[in-house]
Amino acid sequence: MTVPGQTLEEPRGAELTPGHLTALHQRIWDERAETAGLRLVVPPCPYSAAELAELEKAGRRVGYLPPEAATRATRHVLGTIFPSMGCYSLQPDNEVENLVSRAGWFDYETAIDAPYAGTDEAELLEQVRAAGRDLLSMNQYIVAAQDSRLFTGRYLDERRTWPRIGIRVSGRIVCARFDGDEMAEGLGDEPPVPGSLLTGYDLHPDFRAPYTGGRSAGVARSGRGVEVEPEPRAPQRGVHPSQEGELDLDAEWRRQVDGLVEAGFAGELGMGPEEYAASLPRFAPQPPEYRGRFDAPVVVETRIAWERQYELLGIRVSPFMALFPDAVPWHPDSAHRDRPYAAWFTRWGQRFEGPTSPDDARADLRPDEVGANLQEGSAVLHAHPALNDAARFFDLVGFVFPATEIGGGLPFETIDRTPGICRWRGRPEFAANLYPLAFSVFRPLVRGRAVTT
Known part of the structure; x- marks a missing residue:
């Protein structure tokens, strides 16, 4: 009997043989590979029938990860196969690194809620190491969660857990889960x-909560002792292609204004398209001293509350x-203004080329630089939506959420x-990020002090 979301009966007991699992996973990957335009051959399952019986008793299941989709650089293949995942860690140039990228057959915990409950990073690593296992790579975790959905109708961790897995962002092991x-x-x-x-x-290494845990992977006895080289560090990304090159200021102004009209800004203010365009300032020529720091001209609307702008x-x-x-x-320089204006902003990866914490960015602001506010954040996103699509995010360093006790039973x-x-x-x-740290997927958003109104 199947449950909602389940599409395959999970083999159990006497069905758990190497031959049966090889054939089953070949069928699974035939369908998946077709989506990605690949042709995959699943090698024979290396687990013996006795090992498979032991795994079932221990609450574990085996899965298969093709070499063609096993690394950080090839993770986007899994994003093509499972488009509903929609995560920045699936970008071709993503910076979410696997600690180790191991292809092939592996085993993992089947419980929907993650084991190793309530651990911080050090405790989790110690417990996993003591069990003779490794943390799941992101690629393994995706396959395990998708297989869980096939066999049970549920993704791993969809109910109440955030497990750390074998991935790092900016050098720190972090967590993942599925909706x-x-x-x-x-x-x-x-x-x-x-x-x-x-x-x-x-995620901070010391953070723990009832819902933190971990996900581990094992291999068949025949594969134990086989060393896998750590995956190379992800290269630091720079300015996105969508922001490269010289601009025609008049054409860029018209492009942005037309986009605001299409988003409903003119209608929100009770204006027609041309009336709305006439109410907005033009771009001033770029000050020479801004070149190389502030190369992105942006129109900033201020007559609509930032919350409504975000909605539109x-x-x-x-x-x-x-x-x-x-x-x-x-x-005070970052406060929201009453009148629309045009200003020159940093491109992503410009001015602050590498990961920079918000506090460090504020401390480094020069006299002609201003941290971005909430309205400016949406204006830059509207002007350059490809940045967000490509996992290039901004800290709006001109604003802060003041320190306060956080309710809801969350240990922040x-x-x-x-x-x-x-x-x-x-x-x-x-x-808002939980910790004021430097993250590789973020850069501080800053503009030049001069504006045109």
Whole structure:
């Protein structure tokens, strides 16, 4: 008997033979490979019938990860096969590194809620090592979660857990989970997008909670002792191709204004398209001293509240933000203005070429530089949507969420936090990172002090 979402009967007991599992996973990967335009041959399952029986008794299942989709650089293949995942960790140039990228057959825990509950990073690593296992790579985790959906109708961790797995962002091991069909329990009132892969890049090594845990992988006895080289570090990304090159300022102004009209800004203000365009300032020539720092001219609308602008532009405001006090300007220069203006902003990876924490960015601001506010964040996203699509996110360092006790039973530290716009559940989302650290997928958003009104 199947349950909603389940499409395959899971083999059990006497059905758990190497030959049966090889044939089953070949059928699974025949269908998946067709989606990605690949032709895959699944090698014979290396687990003996006795090993498979031991795994079943221990609450584990075997899976197969093709070499063609086993590394950080080839993870986008899995994104093609499972498009509902919609995660930044699936970009071809993503910076979510596997600790080790192991292809082939592996085994993993079948429980929907992650084991190793309540551990921090050091405790998890010690327990996994003591068990003679490794943390699942992101690629293995995706396959395990998708297989779980096939066999049980549920993704791994869809109910109430955030496991650390064998991935790192900015040198720190981080966590991941999947959305199921129902809202998760005890993780905040975030409506799910079924099948979404969520990668929590902002996890601190010391963070622990009832919902933290881990996911581990093992291999057949015949494969134990085979060393796998650590995957090379992801190269640091620079300016995105969509922001490269010289601009025709008049054409760029018209492109941005037409986009605002299409998003509904003119109608929101009760104006026609040309009347609205006439109410907006033009771009001033770029000051020579801005070259190489502020090369992105952007029109900033101020007559519509930032919350409504986000709604019109399709930027989701994280439900977690309801737990925080209102964000406020870090410095008066970053306060929201009354009249629309045009200004020159940093390109992603410009001015702050590498990962930079919000505090370090603010401390490094020059006299002619201003940290971006909430309205400017949406303006830059509107002007350059390809950045968000390509997992190039911004910290809006001109604003802060003041330190306060966070309700909802969530063990968050009482510290100032910086708002930002990332990509979550397949669309742009306004939120705040849990810790004020430097993350490889973020850069501080800053503009030049001179504006045109």
